[in-house]
Amino acid sequence: MAGHSKFKNIMHRKGAQDKKRSAQFSKLSREITVAAKMGMPDPDMNPRLRAAVNAAKAQSMPKDNIQRAIDKASKGDGENYEEVRYEGYGPGGVALIVEALTDNRNRTATNVRTAFAKNGGNLGASGAVSHGFDRLGLIEYPGKAGDEDTVLEAAIEAGADDVESDEDSHAIWVAVENLHPVARELEKTLGEAEGVKLAWKPGLKVEVDEAAATTLLKLIDVLDDDDDVQAVWGNYEIPDDVMEKLG
Structure with missing residues (x-):
């Protein structure tokens, strides 16, 4: 699951962390x-690559691994991946958008369709649910970056459009074309972000009960x-009391 959700790891079970990592x-x-293949292999000259490298650093990915991935592109090595998007509905009528990078569309489509079918969902056609989302830039900071007022002030000064904060994280939303300029400005006051990416923000959220939430998270x-x-984006909202039971 992607985005700033504090529920990101709720379904991850103890003992599986190395595999997940x-x-x-x-x-x-x-x-x-x-x-790196789509632009310059220099993060300073390639905003998407810079965001990808920052995301890797935020997950404590070794520098050698990061450089190896860039070198693959520079040398023309490795598979050629294609960006694909799938849309559908999960349990409780929740709208989901699945973003993938694949070297085999048939394999990925089959896997995604099977996942939906076996877990109370239905995969739809392209455009089935994305009309209910806005395509925006998302800049993520951990809660320790500052209190809500500090982050809000910094975000406004940098040119952000909206901020969502809780005790664990801050999600700063911006227009797509402003993503990297705003991220660079925020670095001056808040430091390097945990994530800088394009995201899907739902217009309206759907609250789900315990039964639907259990299957949805699966x-x-x-x-x-x-x-x-x-990445997987959704328009669901799970009440805190339900999350406590599931957690």
């Missing part, structure tokens, strides 16, 4: 390579475990 590094490497976890899936 390895899979996360693999996805980060894939994004770095794709970003679906998201299965999708997140797929090597080709880079």
Whole structure:
């Protein structure tokens, strides 16, 4: 699951963390390579690559791994990945958008369709749910970056459009074209961000009950475990008391 959700790791079970970490590094490497192939192999000259490298650093990915992924692109090595998006509905009528980088569309489509079908969802056609989301830039900071007022003030000064804060994180939303300029300004006051990316922000959220939330989080976890899936966005809202039971 992607985005600033504090529920990101709720379905991750103890003992599986090493496997999860390895899979996360693999996805980060894939994004770095794709970003470097699409533009300059220099993060300072390539905003997408800079965001990918920052995301890798935020996950404590070793510098050697990051450089290796960039070198792959520079040398023309490795697979050629294609960006694909899938849209559908999960349990409780929740709208989901799945973003992937794949070298085999048939494999990825089959895996995503199966995940939806086995976990109370239905995969729809392109455009089935994205009309209910806004395509925006998202800059993420941990809660320790500052209190809500400090982050809000910094975000406004940098040119951000909206800020959502809780005790664990700050999500700063900006227009797509302002993503990297705002991120650079924020670095001056808040330091390096945990994440700088394009995101899907829902217009309206759907509150789900315990039964739907259980299956929904399982679906998201299965999708997140797929090597080709880079991000899963949804319009769900899970009440705190339900999350406490599931956690």
